[in-house]
Amino acid sequence: MRKHFSLYSQYLIGVLFGLGLLVSGMSNPQKILNFLDLAGNWDPSLIFVMGGAVIVGLAGFYLSKKKTEAFFGGALHLPTRTEITKPLIIGSLIFGAGWGIAGFCPGPAIVALGAGHVKALVFVAAMLAGMAICNRFFTAHKA
Numbered sequence: 001m002r003k004h005f006s007l008y009s010q011y012l013i014g015v016l017f018g019l020g021l022l023v024s025g026m027s028n029p030q031k032i033l034n035f036l037d038l039a040g041n042w043d044p045s046l047i048f049v050m051g052g053a054v055i056v057g058l059a060g061f062y063l064s065k066k067k068t069e070a071f072f073g074g075a076l077h078l079p080t081r082t083e084i085t086k087p088l089i090i091g092s093l094i095f096g097a098g099w100g101i102a103g104f105c106p107g108p109a110i111v112a113l114g115a116g117h118v119k120a121l122v123f124v125a126a127m128l129a130g131m132a133i134c135n136r137f138f139t140a141h142k143a
Contacts (some may be wrong), residue, residue, distance in 0.1 A: 003006050006072040018111045024049040027111040029103025029119060 025031040026049060034043035041076045061078075099105045104112065104123045112120035 009072070017107070018114070021108050021111045022115070025122075027108040027115065027117075029112070029117075032099070032103040032108075 021027045025046070029042060031046065034041050035046040040104060064078060067076055095105070102109075102119070102123050104120060106127060109120050109123045109127065115122050
């Protein structure tokens with residue numbers, strides 16, 4: 001029973017997350033590109049979306065430090081590495097460049113794919129190919 005409740009809650013949380021991405025405009029690549037275009041048609045509205053996400057994330061990490069078990073049971077696995085490494089910097093630069101070029105990052109791209117955006121299909125296919133290549137050739141950096 002507990003496992004089914006956990007699956008349903010995960011599904012509902014995913015739906016809520018997807019709806020939030022749609023309502024905020026994060027799944028619209030043009031809105032993202034306008035946010036990144038500081039010298040042109042700049043749209044600062046995503047600052048509030050990202051700020052809200054950072055606040056929720058910080059609150060979640062703060063509360064999780066006091067717990068030893070996940071909300072629905074089981075071990076709570078939190079990141080332990082704190083150093084800034086070369087692969088982290090390179091990965092961040094690649095992620096940022098891809099976000100700036102395509103106007104998508106992984107979560108919003110999947111939502112846009114579900115909404116029928118053809119551009120999202122190309123992005124998600126490239127993202128999955130990149131993940132497969134990384135898993136195949138760069139396994140030494142797994143934590």
